[in-house]
Structures are given as structure tokens and as C-alpha cells.
Amino acid sequence: MAKVLIALALAGAVAACNSGPPETEKAAREGILLFGNGSEPKGIDPHLVTGVPENHIISALVEGLVAYHPTNDLEAAPGMAERWEHSPDFKRWTFHLRDAKWTNGDPVTAQDFVYSWQRILSPELGAEYAPMLYVLKNGEKFNKGEIKDFRQVGVKALDARTLQVELEGSTSYFPLMLQHYSFFPVNPRAVEEHGGMVDRQSGWSTLDNFVGNGPFKIKKWVTNQVFEVERNPAYWDAKTVRLNGIRFYPIDNVNSEETMFRNGRLHLTSTVFPDKIPFFRKTMPEKLRIDPYLGNYFYRLNVTRKPLDDKRVRRALALALDKKLIVEKVTKGGQAPATGFVPQGIPGYEPSDAVQFRPDEARRLLAEAGYPGGKGFPKIEIMINTSEAHRKIAEAVQELWRRELGINVGIYNQEWKVYLDNQSNLNYDISRAGWIADYVHPSTFIDMFTTGNGNNDTGWSNPQYDRLVDAARTAASEEERVKLMHQAEAILLDDMPVIPIYWYTRTYLKDPRVMGWNPTLLDNHPYKHVWLSTEAPEAGK
Amino acid sequence: MTDHSETAVLADEPIPPPTSASEIAEEELVEGSSLWKDAWSRLRKNRLAVGSLFTFIAIVVFCIAGPWLSPWDANTQDLFLGAEGPSSAHWFGTDTLGRDLMVRVMYGGRISLMVGLVATIVALSIGVIYGATAGYLGDKTDASMMRFVDMLYALPFTIFVILLMVAFGRSLWLMFVAIGAVEWLSMARIVRSGVIGLKKQEFVEAAVSLGYSHRRIILRHLIPNVLGPVIVIATLTVPAVMLLEAFLSFLGLGVQPPNASWGVLINEGQQNMEIYPWLLIFPALFFAATLFCLNFIGDGLRDALDPKSAKD
């Protein structure tokens, strides 16, 4: 029996020998992009999802008023709106919709957007990303049930093709916010047919019932295996679209994804394992991509606990970290050592350089706080969520603090959900964190540390900071706003309830056949501008 | 992930009755030393088991004494050095943070072996007492106690362990207990069937007629007489537990950094096996060798303690 089985296995192996061209080459000829997408999408309803893999899929299926620009995340490309104008104070915006169709044949109308925004703001739906729409006049009040009549919310269809929007405050970057999927339209007929506006489990966003208006339409969805989209001929700009389809593979194991990429089964990976970056740099430099990415890796300090309630201790910890060493020797992905909280790369916003490696000052501050040479320093711990990468960084930080300050901190890892619980309940000393910008503006980083903000999670509160952030929100001009933001950031970095460690990069592997895949600040790559070259990218292999 | 049912098999094997029941009743403790002597002489003939035993002892000594002899510390990093292959300074090379791998393997061994040992002791204590009580009391008590074991058998182990680990995650000791708590079932079954076999023996009846308490009879008369199979299954539980710990490390639910068990080291090495193969090879070698040895020692003991094989 064993022999038979072995023979069978061998026969199978020989038959399956990858003698033909790799899958990536075949797919390139068919115009199909093979995309490593991290994990299985939790759903594809733009109003209910919150994750990156979901975003990758939805942005192929649905298009909002404005679209992503192929090279510049600071520019809004025309989408469902062919043009728009705003009042001088940036509070009233008018969007002129183009002649576009849903995949079920309905025209895309201004009323569809009113319906969609009412849907995501409806308290009964419980949409996690509804606060994105608090920028609309009365958006927050409607979402919190304080007003019941949606007509009081700042969005109105003047006619089928004209949408007028009123905002709470002056927001010059509003079109950039519209690129986010929480502002995307849904097809009212499809939603109503399958459970109605506020049904979280409505059946419209499934393989069979989904209706979109984007460059691609849904073709196949096999859980944990593949999500496939194909070209949507009814899309308004179908002639620009060069890909015939995209297959999103949910692969959450980084090593498996890499193996599949090198086995010729993926054009793109979602990420790479940090320790392998030098190896890729050496063996396949043309495939390793390191793009800028607007995000900040930092440690939260619980200011309600001793000894972290002492500003001098917090500053000592921050100044004692040689972050250059961490990015070069541990994360290895071309990240920049963080000298401020708002990452570099936002045009018009000079990053702060307040946090430098100053070990002498750190030792002095620690001594002033009553722990000369680390003597008598209480036992505190760094909480990380389970991940090899976080563990390594924490181990390096632990060692650097021991070396520079003579203190011993512990590390403990917590499973994701427990970690989240502990963090929001301030049940930690130091907690590892990361934050990726929702849109290209410093406010996406600064707003979170106001008193009582759900993402503050440090127990830190500073009335002057709150005032500055508030003033920035309603500032008359962008220059004024940037100035206020700078002042707020300076307070944050002086009080140091957080230790910024590094500014992100996006590291992944990309097959050289993939063209039109440009580095952007928020890692957005509008698929309609992407194509696959069929020429052999290299002679060797 | 682990094998619960092997024990179900053992449970069907009759427990060797003491050579002379009356003799044991007089001695009160354990069976005549001749049985153990015979077993030892049989074990010695099993070259694989003996070799395994010596290798295992060598590994244990290496892990316990090694760190004292090594000039390196397990947690001191050398970020500038990073991961380097074996050299005269670092015999097993260094890991990506520049820590000496040999010392880390030694410490990892201490943790892994301790997890194996402590969890097995936990499992052993619960299992033996539970099984012996069920078997001795018999009837309805026995039936309901064993139904409870059946129920736990049917719990999906993965979910159960993850939830326990999530709840207890922070403490190494609670982790031992959590693992032990899912491994005791097999012990309980074996001990129970052993006790049922012994119950009708004269020396137990004698003890009952002398008016000894249930507690005394179970602890002093019954349990010592089922020690043979218990030792066997314990030897086999240790590797099972170590594998389980490795699985938890793969999920990231293992021991806390900067400490690392073999499971943690192997998982780290596995991710880097192409570029830094030594990070996988050394911990995996020690881990596999230990499991090998323990399994062969267990099998050897089982053969040796089976009196029928004495007739060979």
C-alpha cells in the first residue's frame, strides 16, 4: 500500500512539474494581476468594513465622487464627479456628476450619494467609520441620534446630477477625504432588495448580489482562497482600464506569501518579513519595493502610572533611544527614525525634529526624577501584540534602555484582542502602537491626542493642546491651520505621552511585469492605471 | 495536535498484576523490587532506549550547566553584529539581534523541558487521582466521572487551548497548568482501568477488611501499583506537551520575550531558514533529539514493564 501511494505521489509530482511558464507570465498575457492581499476580506460593504485588504478590493469595485490620482495622493482625480467647485471659505461644495452606470444598469445619481451617506450615518447601522462623515454639517448629531431628520444634514441633491455639500467647518482638503471608502456610494435598489438600508447583515454585498460602479466587477469569491474581479465594460472610463482582471489572494502567512511570489504565483505581495529585506536587496533588487508610507510607529506611555506620570521620566525614555540603530539593524526596511510625531512627507508641513538621540540629557533627566543611573527605577513593562516584528523592536528597545539608562523594563506580548482591551482601559505601562494616516493631512495624527479622544489611550490630557487642535479645525486658512498644528505637536513632544520610534515605509515584492504601480503616500494604486508588461522582464531565471 | 487516544489503547491493555499479591499486601508499598529489576535488565537490552536515555541526560546537563560555562549572556544584544553563522566565538552563531544562539538554545531548553515536566506533573496529578478514584469507587460514580472525561475529549482542543492561553497568557506557570489541564485525560483513563484490574486483588480486599479509609487505599495501595504504565505515559506526555508548546509559539502564544523556548526559537528560525539556516538547525536539532529520546525511552519502558515480554 505504501508503495502504491508513493508511486502515486511521485507520478503526481512529475506530472505537476512546473515545466511550463510561471503562472505570473501566463496571467500577464491574459492581463490578470495576481495580488497578495494579506487576509480574507471581512466583507465588501464599503460602509461596514475597516481594513486594508477590504479597501484593496472595494477600490476595484466602487468609485466615489473623486478617485485616487495614479502618482499623487495629494490630488483628487475626477471620479463619479467630473468637476466640482467650492465656496471661498471651503464650507460649501458642489459636485457635478457624470453620466455613469451601476453594474445593474441604474444610472449613478446625486440621490444615490444622499442615500449612501444617510445609510452610513444612520445610528442603527452602527458603521465604525461613520465619524469620517462628521465633517458634514450635522453629520455627528444625526449619527448620535440627536437629530432624526436627515434633511438637516449637509448633503442635498439639487438634481440627478448635482450634489451640494455643506461642511461643519472650512475644509480645504475635503476632496481628499472623499477618496476614502466611507464616502463611497451604494446602489439603493440593491440595498433595499436585500434587507434594507440599516441591516448590517443585508445580503447585498455578496458574490451574487453586489452592485458596483467601479472599473471592475466581482467575478468569483471563494473564502480563504481567492477573490476575483473582472473588467467592467459599463464603467465610464473603461477605455483607460488596461487590466482584464485582478485575483486577490488572502494569504496571511508572510512566509507563504513570499514563497508563492518566488514560485511565480503572485505579482505583488502585501508585505515582506523584515529580516529578509537585506537578502532581497542582494538577490532580487529589481523586485523589492520600498515606498514611502504615511504612518508612525510609536510607544504609548500610560501617564496615569508611576513613574511615567513624571514628564522627566517620559522624556528620558524618549531621548535615550538610538532610533537610527533600530531602523538600520532591526526593521531594515528603509524607515526613517522618528524625530516628531507627524511623519515626514506631508507637503507644506515640515516634520518636527524635537526628539533626538541625546543620551546624556536622558541620564540627567532620569537622575533629576530620582533614579540616578536607573537606581530604584520601578519595574515597568512594554506591552506588545503578538508579532515577531514587534517583539524584536521591543527587545532592542529594552536593551537600549538598559545600556543607556541602566533600567530594566520587561516585555510581554498579548493576543490582539486582549492587547486592544488593555490599551483602551489604560491597563499597561508602555504600549506599542502604530498609526497610518486616513488622508494626507497632519490632523489625522494630531487630533487623536485631544482629551477624551477614543484613540488617545494614554490618559494624557492638556487643555492648551485641546484648544490648539480646536482652533486648527476652524482656522480661516491652511497656513494658519498648519501653524496651530505645529504648536500642538510641539506640546505633545515636550510632554511626551508617546515616544515616536520610526516613520513607516511600505515594503513588498513586486514582479517587474507590473507597470504603472507608483509609490504614493497612502499606498493607493488606482488599478485602472496599472497594466502588465508581457515582455520577459529579465533574461535569467 | 496531540495524541489523546494512544492512551485509549494502553487502557485496553491489562495492567500487570503484582507477581504475588499477598507478598505486596505485607510490604504495603509498591511491588517486589524484582519486577523493577527485571524491567531494568530488559530495558538495558533495548539499545535504542538506552542510547536515548544517555543522549537525553546529556541534553539536560547541557541545558542546565551550559549557561554557567558559556561566556555569553542569553539576552545581551549586539545589534552591530546581527545574525552571524557559527564561529569560534559563537559556536552556534548569533541571532538577528546579535545574541549568542548557543546560550539561547540552552535557556530555551530549560524552558521547554520545564514546560514539558511541569505540565506533565500537573496532568499526572490530576489524571492519577481522578482515574484512581473513579476506578476504585466504581459503579455510578465511575460512570459519571468517565462521561465527564469523554466530554472533555470531545472539546475542540485548539479553541480550548487558545482561549485558556488568552485568558492566562501572561504567566508561565498558568500556561503550564493550562496545558496540563488538557493533557490529564489520557492518564485518568489508564489509571482507572488499571485500578479496576487491581481492585479485585486479595491485597486490596485485605486492606478493605482492615477498615482502611478509601483515601488510604487509593493513595497507598492502588496508585503505587499502577505506576508502571503511568511512568510510560508520562514519558510520552512530555514530548507531546513540548510539541504543543511549539504550536502555541507558532501562534505567538508561547513564553514571553526576551525569554525563548525551543518552540519560539524554532519558529523564528523557520522564518529565516534560507538566509540564516543555523537559527533553525540548532534549536530544531535539540528539540527533535529530545523528542526522539523521550519517545524511545517511553516505548522502551513500555516494553520493559510488560511482563509478558519477560518470557522472551
Place this chain on the structure above:
Amino acid sequence: MTRFIAKRVLQGILVLLAIYAVTFFLVAATPGSPFSTERAIDPVILKQIEAFYGYDKPTSERFVTSLVNVLNGEFGPSAVYANRTVTQIIAESFPVSLKLGSLSLLLALGIGIPAGIVAAVKRNTWLDYVPMSVSMAGICLPTFVMGPLLALVFGLILNWLPVGGWFGPEFVILPTATLGFYYAAYFARLTRGGMLEMLNQDWVRTARAKGVKESTIVWKHCLKGGLIPAITFLGPALAGIISGSFVVETIFQVPGLGQWFVRAALNRDDFLVLGLTVLFATLIVIMNLLVDIVQVALNPRLKYD
């Protein structure tokens, strides 16, 4: 026999109910919720979501509701994966696991049983040591080492086989091999033990003394009884191989059930956890029943009790 089966089925149902209760309260007591995310959710919104899935009710009330639903065959929605019910998820992934599991089991039996028989017959010789050592390798290297190792060798270096996905027969080979080797070791050891037990029986010695050929003894008289331990293991092995192949499924991108066991627990996806638990427990109960029946068929000396 009918009475025996009826009794066992009844017991099985009680076991299932007890397991349901234990799991329910264990999940409820575990910290974390299915809805917690990295970005803070507004408490008002969170309340709405919780109300939608019934989490605003006290635990005891939720328990009764969910139990009634499950008894009606209604396992509820996944709290994390929108628009997917527990039944759908299981229906999608179970066949995959079944295929991977049964193929692996076949492989495990194909290697393990012959190795075990040879080892028992040639006890304490190299023909015992070598097959046992080889088969032991399967359990001494964790599957998360074996899997990537096979992927590296057969996928990248030799470039013979695909390393991830589940799209055709060639995709089945590596995961099957990884999983199969792991279980082969158990079968080898069980078979060896069982065969030794039989070969040491008095009547075998008698037969030998009478000059019956060794091969006749082994194949005709001992094999049936010697396989009992392996068969006993078959039930739990199948249940375990189906549910516990998380590592292999993750490494080779197999869309099976094992991933859900881990993911459901990590997501605190209560309904899914409960659905999977009930499925697993049912499998175990049925397998054990079948094993008991087969055992009696193989060994008439045993009786149903």
C-alpha cells in the same frame, strides 16, 4: 447492538449539550470582544453593533437564546465576517478539510502500519529501529518546520510543485505529505505496540512450538488483533486531522476548517466558535461510536456494554 447504539447516541447528545455550555461560558469569560478594533469605535456606535448581534443582553439570556437557535439548526451569523453565516463557513471549508484529511490519513496508514508491523516482527533489530526512527521524524519536527521545509525544497529549489493554494491535484501533494507524515508516526507506534501484544500471547508461542510458519502467524493470526490500537486511534485522528490542521492550512493556503478554529477563537467570534465546537464534538462522538463497532467486529471477545 441497537440498544448499545441508542444508548451511545443518547450519551452523545448529553455530551454535546454539556460541551456547548462549557464553550459558551468560556468564550464569554475570555477578555476581548469580536468588535474591538485598533481604531476606537465611538461608544454610541459600538452599542448599536452589540445590540444588532444581541450582545446587549445578559450572558445567561444570550445562552438560552443561542441554545434554542442551535437546537433549531440555526447557528447564527459570524460576528466578524459580514454576510456569512456559521453554516455557510462550515459548508464551504469542511469538504476541503475532509479531502485533505482523508488523503493524509491514507498516507499515514500506508506508511505507518507497514512500518509498525515490520518493527514489531523484527523487534530490537535495525529493522525495528530504522523504520521507527524515520516515522518518528514526523512527530519530532513540528509541522511548521516540516511544511516550509518541503515548500522550500519542492517549490523553490526543485520547482516541482506549487507551494500555496488549492486549485488542482498538484496543490494537494505538499499539504497531504506534511500532515500525513505527522500522523504516520503515531500509526507506526500503535501498530508496533498492538502487534507485539499479539505476538507475545501464549497461543502464539504454542503455535511457534508446533512449527507454524512465522509469516502465517503474523499475517493470519496476529494482524487482525494487532491493528486494533491503530483502528482505535483512527476516529480521533480523523477528527483531529480535520480540525487541527491549522498549521498546514496556513502554510499552504488551504481553505479548510482548521484555520477557522484558530481564527474564530482569536476573533472571539462566538457563534462561529460554538458552531465549530458542536461540529467537532459531533464528529468525535460519531467516530468513537464507529470505532467501537469496528473493534467488536474485529475482536469478537469484546462485547457491547
